[in-house]
Amino acid sequence: MLQRYGTDKIGFLFAPIVTVWLLFISGVGVYNILHCNPDILHAISPAYMYRFVRNINKHNWRSLGSILLCIAGSEAMFANLGHFSKKSIKITFVCCVYPVLLISYAGQAAFISKNWGTIPDFNHLSSSMPDHTRHAFVVLSLFASAVGSQASITASFSIINQLLALKCFPQVKVVHTSDKIHGQVYIPDLNWLLMVLSLSVTVGFHKVDAIGYATGMAIVSGMLVTTCLMSLVISLYWEKSLFISACFLIFFGFFEAMYLSACIWNFHRGAWYLVMLSVLFLTIMLAWHYGSMKKYEFDIENKVSSEWLTDSRVPGIGFIYTDIVTGVPAFFSHFITNLPAFHQVLIFVSFKPQPLPYVPSDQRFLIGRVGHKDYKIYRCIVRYGYCDHIRDTDDFEEQIIHSIGEFISLEEKDFKSITFEEGKMTIVGKPGSEGNAAYALIPVNNSMSTASSSWTSKENTNTSCHPGSEKGPSTNAPVRRKKVRFVLPPESPKMQASVRDELQQLVDARESGTAYILGQSHLVARNGSNFVKRLVITVYMLLDRNSREPPFALNIPHAALVEVGMVYTI
Structure with missing residues (x-):
């Protein structure tokens, strides 16, 4: 209901929430690192990732799809280039978001290492909260979830607006919420469609695991498509050699293809929903673009x-x-x-x-x-x-x-x-x-x-x-x-x-x-x-x-x- 006011209006409300949330989870992360296991910082070394891949099996390979959830939401920052400048996104991510995520995940890992085997199944983030901060965590997590959804919604608005310019989507009402910053738009039809889809996913799957598998498939698919398109930009737009473009595609595409294969293992557990939506929207885009051009x-x-x-x-x-x-x-x-x-x-x-x-x-x-x-x-x-x-x-x-x-x-x-x-x-x-x-x-x-x-x-x-x-x-x-x-x-x-x-x-x-x-x-x-x-x-x-x-x-x-x-x- 707040989307119609535009990013420049609701940003004054969401920015303090994001700031408090990042400071809160980083503070809890530092507390868990110092209180549970300070040596957990050594896990940042790539050697542990190599050991994981070397001893890989079918069960561990499937877990790669869940690892993608660690970066879920952070990629939405870069999809909001129409709402924020590139410089602001770079500074925010390098100096704030990435260090906070690293400290928060390290604190959760430290808590797990100390309580390994004592609790069979628990939510790592909520369980790692100290007792005197649990009530604050519940309130802040609810507000932070709303902010996170707002980032994805505004990114969807930007994408649909670009599709309209390319004649790849039917006519919908587009409201430009700012006459100073180009790209800040609000699309009422899409806003309510996203609400319906979100509710249908929640009611249909009943549990967060299936939604997580679908989210992992969405993240790695977007990364793989971006890598393929970026290789074309390098060779066609930047006019670099095909060798440089191929090296870029092979290097980054290898890791993304590895994660994509892990997500395919979880296709029947919830990732099928994303494929179904993708086929539906691609059919709409193809039909509208084909009909308009013809x-x-x-x-x-x-x-x-x-x-x-x-x-x-x-x-x-x-x-x-x-x-x-x-x-x-x-x-x-x-x-x-x-x-x-x-x-x-x-x-x-x-x-x-x-x-x-x-x-x-x-x-x-x-x-x-x-x-x-x-x-x-x-x-x-x-x-x-x-x-x-x-x-x-x-x-x-x-x-x-x-x-x-x-x-x-x-x-x-x-x-x-x-x-x-x-x-x-x-x-x-x-x-x-x-x-x-x-x-x-x-x-x-x-x-x-x-x-x-x-x-x-x-x-x-x-x-x-x-x-x-x-x-x-x-x-x-x-x-x-x-x-x-x-x-x-x-x-x-x-x-x-x-x-x-x-x-x-x-x-x-x-x-x-x-x-x-x-x-x-x-x-x-x-x-x-x-x-x-x-x-x-x-x-x-x-x-x-x-x-x-x-x-x-x-x-x-x-x-x-x-x-x-x-x-x-x-």
Whole structure:
């Protein structure tokens, strides 16, 4: 329940708990070392590890999987790079976490060596606590467990956020809890899913041993995957020799493969649950990535040129939302083929997220033409940061139209733009700011809309900042959408007649009304496809129907919305 406040908020609460807990277990460790067996520090020598491996047997080999639990949780620090800097993690781990763990485990080993055989089965940490500290240990351990789970939860948020950027996970709501530290996110859906999974594991297994085996498998699997990927980074990104990359993979991979084999022995004791979850999430990731890429490739391969469009025009402006930034999308050509008429002015709108909290207003819109000037077809690429509410405004379309008006005005000074090249875009400034756009379009006669579609709420956005953010909206109260009427200013001697005519046509089209055209994809496997391909496409369609809408589809008036369904044969 505290996750929604963000790491920077709850960190003030958790940091003292972690500090007290580390000091507590290190103090108890020092006490046990001095009181039970000071010679236990000699066990740090690698010679004892060599003796263990030399006298290995089936029973001892299985225990290697449990040894991995000694580092469980510490690896979560490095998964939180989006929440803390690398320098802070290095200093904390080397100077604090690692020495404390070493002292704590040495104290437990000293206690076991003194009480060997007296207690048949006990929890090493709790049993090693002195009598006068047991009550404090119970309270601190509960709080420390909550802090440890918080580290894993925030790491999961970071991973899902990266998967969304790579189009490997269905659309979920992402709340950026800080506009200063990039990567601090909160995902409500995942937060409650983790709670359900945690409760199901606890209720299903009944005992901690099975959970420990699954945890050991998770740790060593993550380590092995990281080693394999790091070897690729060494050879491909760092451009080192294949020999160095192979040595790195063999050296670290040998130890990790040894621990992985030990965990496989415990597969039937609880590690199977991790494998089941891994297969489930990998299937979701594979299906979503495969479907998204195939859909995008289909749009690219089946796009048509602007010359293909017919001359049947109807009054008004049509906003066509698409992912591609060149050509006419396939779903729109499908729409024109079956209904050969389109609006007087067409605007192809594409949304491109940027790894920034906010994109300045004077750099948000990229405007260009599609085809010849006489077609009156424009392309607008909207760049936004993860804290920008791109459609949570009352004049989003008016901003785009203002930007197009400024683009037309700027084009007057650049005669090369008359012969427009596909893909060439121009950054336009903030509408209404000082510059060439000051005389393009002027909003007048603002009025309040009473239609049901004029009410918007911040909670509808897929990606947002925490309500407490300095620049984000501070309230969830509904916002009324303003209706804006545009007129041209008086005659200007600096404006050419062709520019004025095009601006007038833009104004007339805006006055005639606006329509929003969205493409709805339906993926179908081609006849003769194998079972795996059909399964992946089926999973993708199931996820697509039950995931959130993309952010640009939010708050569009239903009366002006046209959804064009199209079958994508993959």
